[in-house]
Amino acid sequence: MARRPLPRILTDSAPLARMANSSSLARSRELARTAADGASDVFHPLIVIGRGLRRLGAAGRGRWMETPRESRGPMAFFVGACVLVMFLVPYGPLLALIAVMGAGAWAGRERTPVETGPGEAERERLTALYEALVPYFSAEGDTGLLYAHGGDWERAFTEYAFDESGRIERLQLKYPAYFTDGEDQARVRIEQVLYAKAGRGREYHFGWDELTNQLTLTALGALPADIVAQRFVTSPGETVLGFTDPDAVQRTLPVTAGEETRDAPPVVWRTGQRSTEPHLLVLGQPGTGATTLLRSIAVQALQDGDVLIVDGGGTGEYGALAGRRGVLGVESGLAGALAALEWASHETERRLIAANRARQAGRPAPEDTRRPLWIIADRPTALAHVAVAEGREDPQQWLQVPLRHGRAALVTVVVADQFESAELLSDPVRAHTKARVVLGPATAEEVRAVLGAPPHTTPTAHVPPGRGYARLGSAPVLRLQVPATPDPLDDATGQPLREAVLALLPERTVPADDGGAGDETGTAHETVTADGAGAAGPVAGGEPEGAAGSGDAGRPVNIRKSTTPARAEAGAAAEPTRAAEAPEPAGRPTPAGTSSGAGTPDDAAEPVGAGARVRTVKDGASRAVNGSPETVRADG
Numbered sequence: 330m331a332r333r334p335l336p337r338i339l340t341d342s343a344p345l346a347r348m349a350n351s352s353s354l355a356r357s358r359e360l361a362r363t364a365a366d367g368a369s370d371v372f373h374p375l376i377v378i379g380r381g382l383r384r385l386g387a388a389g390r391g392r393w394m395e396t397p398r399e400s401r402g403p404m405a406f407f408v409g410a411c412v413l414v415m416f417l418v419p420y421g422p423l424l425a426l427i428a429v430m431g432a433g434a435w436a437g438r439e440r441t442p443v444e445t446g447p448g449e450a451e452r453e454r455l456t457a458l459y460e461a462l463v464p465y466f467s468a469e470g471d472t473g474l475l476y477a478h479g480g481d482w483e484r485a486f487t488e489y490a491f492d493e494s495g496r497i498e499r500l501q502l503k504y505p506a507y508f509t510d511g512e513d514q515a516r517v518r519i520e521q522v523l524y525a526k527a528g529r530g531r532e533y534h535f536g537w538d539e540l541t542n543q544l545t546l547t548a549l550g551a552l553p554a555d556i557v558a559q560r561f562v563t564s565p566g567e568t569v570l571g572f573t574d575p576d577a578v579q580r581t582l583p584v585t586a587g588e589e590t591r592d593a594p595p596v597v598w599r600t601g602q603r604s605t606e607p608h609l610l611v612l613g614q615p616g617t618g619a620t621t622l623l624r625s626i627a628v629q630a631l632q633d634g635d636v637l638i639v640d641g642g643g644t645g646e647y648g649a650l651a652g653r654r655g656v657l658g659v660e661s662g663l664a665g666a667l668a669a670l671e672w673a674s675h676e677t678e679r680r681l682i683a684a685n686r687a688r689q690a691g692r693p694a695p696e697d698t699r700r701p702l703w704i705i706a707d708r709p710t711a712l713a714h715v716a717v718a719e720g721r722e723d724p725q726q727w728l729q730v731p732l733r734h735g736r737a738a739l740v741t742v743v744v745a746d747q748f749e750s751a752e753l754l755s756d757p758v759r760a761h762t763k764a765r766v767v768l769g770p771a772t773a774e775e776v777r778a779v780l781g782a783p784p785h786t787t788p789t790a791h792v793p794p795g796r797g798y799a800r801l802g803s804a805p806v807l808r809l810q811v812p813a814t815p816d817p818l819d820d821a822t823g824q825p826l827r828e829a830v831l832a833l834l835p836e837r838t839v840p841a842d843d844g845g846a847g848d849e850t851g852t853a854h855e856t857v858t859a860d861g862a863g864a865a866g867p868v869a870g871g872e873p874e875g876a877a878g879s880g881d882a883g884r885p886v887n888i889r890k891s892t893t894p895a896r897a898e899a900g901a902a903a904e905p906t907r908a909a910e911a912p913e914p915a916g917r918p919t920p921a922g923t924s925s926g927a928g929t930p931d932d933a934a935e936p937v938g939a940g941a942r943v944r945t946v947k948d949g950a951s952r953a954v955n956g957s958p959e960t961v962r963a964d965g
């Protein structure tokens with residue numbers, strides 16, 4: 330059917346245009362506008378009050394509707410009573426009118442609308458992020474594309490938040506179900522993209538929810554680094570490795586940081602017979618705080634255990650522990666380390682045998698097997714290197730028994746080393762250290778290589794000392810900040826920190842040397858050379874001590890008390906003591922048999938855990954001394 334044409338007056342715009350251009354029409358339009366402006370100025374208060382009364386009315390109506398039926402009667406009665414009172418009081422209606430007008434004016438005032446949604450710059454950022462994800466989250470043949478070039482990011486990003494500087498603080502995004510979120514490689518690719526686009530230099534946590542195909546990125550603040558060594562509120566068998574994110578663990582500990590006391594989420598490592606990860610391995614770059622972590626562990630372990638320290642680095646950073654109650658030895662030379670670790674190995678066997686015999690006889694385990702023994706080996710690979718050069722055995726071989734059987738014997742092994750030397754760590758060390766820590770800057774691959782799983786955060790290139798990741802067995806990877814536990818004998822340590830660490834150390838059982846060597850202010854350091862120290866005396870088996878130190882020849886070692894072979898002069902004094910105590914089952918080689926067997930009757934009479942000490946002396950030789958507080962000097 331043909332369309333009927335419109336009347337000419339409606340299709341021909343010429344008369345209308347002529348009218349619009351006429352000056353009288355323009356003037357009258359201007360007049361009308363001025364009048365409207367004036368009227369709105371004059372009536373503005375009334376308009377505001379009217380709008381307010383309308384809003385109040387609507388609110389009142391809503392309230393009335395929400396009120397349950399049974400409450401409406403009392404409410405109406407109450408309102409009626411108020412109205413009655415209003416009429417009864419002098420000037421009541423006038424006051425009520427003023428109050429209603431005031432309320433209306435307040436409710437009707439203009440409010441600036443709250444801006445919602447991202448600003449222009451933020452939209453651009455989200456769009457860029459969305460576009461960067463398209464290649465990873467799209468596939469040919471996907472019809473309901475969530476991610477497509479030029480697509481709608483608002484469909485994919487369900488939540489976002491920015492900080493004051495406009496950087497993404499939180500982002501929740503949906504991804505297609507076919508994305509292989511179970512594969513580490515696929516996840517890492519996405520995390521790298523997000524890390525680059527959300528702003529490098531910060532640490533992000535990635536929460537993958539495979540059930541709902543959602544990924545949540547959260548920018549993490551730095552872990553607080555103000556917690557220093559202190560007595561932590563833990564149960565026996567618990568050691569605080571450091572502190573982590575509040576939502577990563579369920580527990581908090583009260584800690585003192587500066588002036589304030591607060592609750593902090595700790596990374597607690599459980600050792601002992603029920604532990605599933607009874608030994609610890611710490612790896613990191615040099616200077617990232619491994620020694621500090623080991624010192625922190627040693628200080629905590631000394632509360633109810635004995636500690637044997639092998640300082641392969643030989644930098645004397647455990648000098649403050651030497652001669653303290655519970656410190657069996659601080660060994661930094663090869664011969665000393667070998668002797669001390671050999672003893673520790675036999676001691677583990679002795680404990681096992683003694684505990685086993687007691688169990689078979691229906692008795693509780695003997696007292697001298699119940700005190701935890703800690704073997705702390707800092708950079709054992711440095712000594713392994715020296716051992717190879719000297720054609721001697723690797724001290725790590727003596728860690729095998731404590732690592733294998735330490736859990737049952739309450740013997741805990743802690744090993745720290747550097748990434749570069751990690752391949753020199755022995756197989757038992759790698760196999761039996763299920764608690765792991767990585768310190769310092771490390772790539773996700775390095776973290777995964779050590780911890781067995783990548784971190785759920787993006788490692789940053791610059792981290793403060795003591796920062797890293799921890800994983801206990803197959804638990805999730807946690808961020809970690811080790812409490813500052815500096816060497817109190819280091820000149821660079823501030824007085825408050827020095828005092829804090831010294832206050833945690835047990836009392837000295839070996840009197841401090843003359844000349845300030847035992848000066849607990851830690852100001853006097855004596856620099857000796859390893860070869861100088863090594864020249865002192867024979868070690869077990871008549872081997873010149875210098876041989877042990879020759880690997881370090883000429884290297885200055887900044888140690889107050891040089892600490893070398895445990896069994897110098899006294900030979901394997903402590904070891905046979907322990908072995909002699911525990912009758913061996915028939916046919917089994919005794920620890921005494923495997924050691925030099927040079928125990929004296931006196932030594933043999935000394936109970937194992939009761940005061941056997943590897944005593945350190947100024948010239949670098951040391952003796953296994955049982956009980957007596959005699960100080961042995963090479964010159965005397």
Ligand SMILES: Nc1ncnc2c1ncn2[C@@H]1O[C@H](COP(=O)(O)OP(=O)(O)OP(=O)(O)O)[C@@H](O)[C@H]1O
Nearest residue numbers: 614615616617618619620621794795811812813815
């Ligand atoms: N948790 C920490 N808090 C504060 N400072 C720390 C922390 N850990 C280490 N440091 C500081 O970092 C420096 C290096 O620490 P440490 O000696 O423990 O590292 P390392 O990895 O053992 O290094 P190296 O292998 O060179 O001995 C020291 O000055 C130490 O005080």
